[in-house]
Amino acid sequence: MAEQSVRRGRPGYDLESLLAIAVKLFNERGYDGTSMEELSRRLGITKSAIYHHVTSKEELLRLAMDRALDGLFAVTLEARSQEGRAIDRLEHVVRRSVAVLVERLPFVTLLLRVRGNTKVERAALARRREFDQLVTDLVKQAAADGDLRSDIDPSVTSRLLFGMINSVIEWYRPRGDITQDALADAVCTLAFSGLRVH
Amino acid sequence: MAEQSVRRGRPGYDLESLLAIAVKLFNERGYDGTSMEELSRRLGITKSAIYHHVTSKEELLRLAMDRALDGLFAVTLEARSQEGRAIDRLEHVVRRSVAVLVERLPFVTLLLRVRGNTKVERAALARRREFDQLVTDLVKQAAADGDLRSDIDPSVTSRLLFGMINSVIEWYRPRGDITQDALADAVCTLAFSGLRVH
DNA sequence: GCTGGCTGACCGACTGTTCGGTTAAGAATG
DNA sequence: CATTCTTAACCGAACAGTCGGTCAGCCAGC
Structure with a gap:
């Protein structure tokens, strides 16, 4: 069961961990009611950093x-x-x-x-x-x-x-x-x- | 049952008829997903006219x-x-x-x-x-x-x-x-x- | 002529997104 | 061991556009 591949590069969020938090926030505030700014604050990273993982909010x-x-x-x-x-x-x-x-x-x-x-x-x-x-x-x-x-x-x-x-x-x-x-x-x-x- | 009081002034929307259309649009697009601009378009009046009937979107x-x-x-x-x-x-x-x-x-x-x-x-x-x-x-x-x-x-x-x-x-x-x-x-x-x- | 409804121009704050550059880790090389 | 390369995540500043909301004044009907 050990699918524990070693993470390379700078540690931080990957797509999955970022998505989990994003979805949680979307459910709290509603998708339209959540800004990328707000999401970045919750993640503890900048707004632009999100766009490293994903091309858009949608x-x-x-x-x-x-x-x-x-x-x-x-x-x-x-x-x-x-x-x-x-x-x-x-x-x-x-x-x-x-x-x-x-x-x-x-x-x-x-x-x-x-x-x-x-x-x-x-x-x-x-x-x-x-x-x-x-x-x-x-x-x-x-x-x-x-x-x-x-x-x-x-x-x-x-x-x-x-x-x-x-x-x-x-x-x-x-x-x-x-x-x-x-x-x-x-x-x-x-x-x-x-x-x-x- | 005739509560039909005579409407005075320029004909148009009153609060009730405006609210009905607003709520309909809110339900279609979601409250956060609906802008006052969009609502005004649906109503056929300008955005500022809405604020004659109501003090805020909320x-x-x-x-x-x-x-x-x-x-x-x-x-x-x-x-x-x-x-x-x-x-x-x-x-x-x-x-x-x-x-x-x-x-x-x-x-x-x-x-x-x-x-x-x-x-x-x-x-x-x-x-x-x-x-x-x-x-x-x-x-x-x-x-x-x-x-x-x-x-x-x-x-x-x-x-x-x-x-x-x-x-x-x-x-x-x-x-x-x-x-x-x-x-x-x-x-x-x-x-x-x-x-x-x- | 008063009442109620509406216009058009505008404001400051915030929106999602882009861009060029930076930083921290493991892997490969000497 | 130290150095360089690669990978992956991140920052700060700026963008054009949209947001909710304001204000002074105009207009239609009883």
Whole structure:
């Protein structure tokens, strides 16, 4: 596991460590609300030094969102190559999505808040829509199988379902006492069985 | 119901009509991502004309968020003065919250996206937290009554529940074929009974 | 003629970005 | 060992453009 290659050159930030701090700040203040000046202060280096690692502010955003999108797309690839009932595959997608959300929390957070102001943002939104489509298809299939209630429109169901999942970024912090598995269990229980005692 | 007082002076925008367009643009581009110049272009008047109606950009934000918060707080006041089992009062809060979300969609949307960069934003976040607390208390009470499942932490439950509700702002548009009541039904069914067929 | 809405020119501060030069480390050379 | 080379990160000053906001005065309708 020791991928500890010796760092050459002057010590300091590399792209990864810089990106981590940048994304954290973007999530605190919002992407548009964060200036490069402010970021440089947080990093403890000058504004111009940032441009040694990255060609523009927007590239920071792109890099971050790609990390989130790559994780989510790995889930869809998994789901597509899977067998079994749609409802079971749906539950698997939900569990894996929660995992990606938790493991790449800052990146996904940034992704979910993008408004589509620039080309980069619109491209990210387009990839997100692809993901949503897969989930909606699964919900439709499971409803057709008779495993999911058919009294609610599948697209409404999938939107509310992923609304619940995505809301995790607003409050979940890995440091806390809730493990990733416990969170996934809570989400699945609530989503599939509801919160009322029957 | 005719509150149609006669408009005097030169015809044009008043505060309300200006605010409506401003909030719409803020939601499209994000508050920080929208410049007063851009807003003036959308309004069809000059930048300085905006300052005839409002003292600052932030006041637009404050006015909008207050409209959302006032609606949500009316729900909590209702809930506090209500009798009956906690689970029934919780369902009522959920239904009324969906109603407020739909009726004041643009204002609530703006509220839910604020990051806390300024005093105005932090004050709004504080009021939001008060609202969340009421819901969490209701969930706790309902769990203590034995009406709600006790295998999930009440604060997690309430967060996921309102994550689902709040996600409505991301996709629901009143123009569509889903009525407000149908939406509230879908939310309550999904939240309380889950999406699996039993 | 008063009220309410608007214009156009302007300000200082801040924006993201560029550029030429510098500094600190490991690696190669003698 | 000391020297030079290479790599990688950084600084300071400046750029053109945009930001939110101001002010004195103009204009349309009851």
